[in-house]
Amino acid sequence: MTMATLSIIVLAALLAATLIPGFDLGLGALAAAFLLGLAAGVPTNDVTGFFPADFFVLIVGVTALFAVAHLNGTLDWLLDLLLRLAGGRLVLIALAPFAIGALLTAAGTLPAAATAIVSPIALGFAARYRISPLLAAVLGVTGIISGLLSPLAVYGVTARELSTKLGIDLPGPAPVAFLSGGLLAGLAVCAGCLTVGMWKGGIPRGRATAPAHAGTPVPDLPPGTPGGTGGTSTATDGATTTRTATPAPVATMERPAGTRAITLLCMSAVVILSVGFDMNVGYLGLTAALILQLAFRLPLDAIVSRIPWNVVLLIGGLLTYVGLMQHLGAFKQISELLKVEGAPLLSLLVLCYIAGLTSFAASSIAVFATVLPLLPPLVAEGVSPIGGVLALALASVLVDLNPLGITGGLILGAAEPAVRPRLFRQLLTYGLVSIVVAPFLTWLAFGWW
Secondary structure (H helix, E strand, O other): OOHHHHHHHHHHHHHHHOOOOOOOHHHHHHHHHHHHHHHHOOOHHHHHHOOOHHHHHHHHHHHHHHHHHHHOOHHHHHHHHHHHHOOOEHHHHHHHHHHHHHHHHHOOOOHHHHHHHHHHHHHHHHHHHOOOHHHHHHHHHHHHHHOOOOOOOHHHHHHHHHHHHHOOOOOOOHHHHHHHHHHHHHHHHHHHHHHHHHHHOOOOOOEOOOOOOOOOOOOOOOOOOOOOOOEEEEEEEOOEEEEEEEOOOOOOOOOOOOHHHHHHHHHHHHHHHHHHOOOOHHHHHHHHHHHHHHHHOOOHHHHHOOOOHHHHHHHHHHHHHHHHHHHHOHHHHHHHHHOOOOOHHHHHHHHHHHHHHHHOOOOHHHHHHHHHHHOHHHHHOOOOHHHHHHHHHHHHHOOOOOOOOHHHHHHHHHOOHHHHHHHHHHHHHHHHHHHHHHHHHHHHHHOOO
16 A cells, blocks of 8 residues: 555545544644654655645734724624625625625635635624525635636636647637636526525525624623623514524723724725735735734734634644645545546546546645646547636636635634534535536536537
8 A cells, every 4th residue: 555545545534533522633634644754754844844834824814804803893894884785685795705706816816815805704794694604605715716717817817828838729719718607607606505595594585784783892802801792683574584693792992083994994905915916915914913903902812812723723734634645646646546548528527527636635726737738638639728728727616615725724714613613514515515516517517618
């Protein structure tokens, strides 16, 4: 048995061990990486090098900034503003993260940065109006995926430049076709999610009204700070009345004049600098959070306690182990097992499954760039160049919503602590199902273009 095969077996064992009460998958993955590294002769320093330091900075920085915005009431005010713009319609509220995500990535925002911005909004709405957290997460990430193939986005640029280098002759309308394909795929997933969500009660029926305490600080202040009572908002649609939970107010903190304006200015600066100047959104968030905390003398422990350290440990441990698996050639071995000889379209389907399976626990853009060089022979045999590129790109990104990657970690970090264990299981199930379904559907929809 090779070490690559052993690493796959150990990963399966780790996932199965999550059924054991009290088992921590993050700690287990770190321990497994250490032991497997010893067995494979990989130096411990190299194993440590697989720890995703960029993910640590990203999730800590963004969650710290939104913790500040939450504590001083700015985030509540923003959610209420979006609620008013949606006319109180809960369906439109659920769609807001989809629209925001699509606009961000279409304008060139990196997927991780877009997810870091969209996740608190999506999960904030979910907590407020009893929208399914999984549904909110899927809609937000699907919006991000919808804009990834725009002429300004990372996937769109990579698809065009790499296709040119590989000798894939793309027709003139290719950029428009890529953007249209991404939007169509995103809208199809969005429509399916909304249909299932409304049928299963994932989105309450009717309208919601902004809580009377909009803009007041929220809980999670240090021990000893006076608390408040819970509140509800009412959603009404004819004879149907839905009571939806809203954040419980707490004793009002003393807020200097202009708190909201300065907080919004800092948040806008983070978005503009990360989107327009390709600066690291994690470091920007950390810097903005520190400035706001010092300027308004916010309780530091209230901010630090809102950083989801258990999620950082979980995803950090998993990505460390996945990095070791890649180093040992586990994903290459899986890809080789899936290779078959056949007709060009059948070969494209196999490539889509290789892309989806590998992207489940690895960088989607890296997988896309690795798989795309296998496309030119298929194009020479008659596969549509636009359809082939679209199918591979979407097969790579539609499996991103799972708890074994940065996207899932950011979503778990933005969720309410009480729902994280269940949301983790739901994301894992969604991700595993998407491996089976997404590559086939992208091939079926775009392989024939």
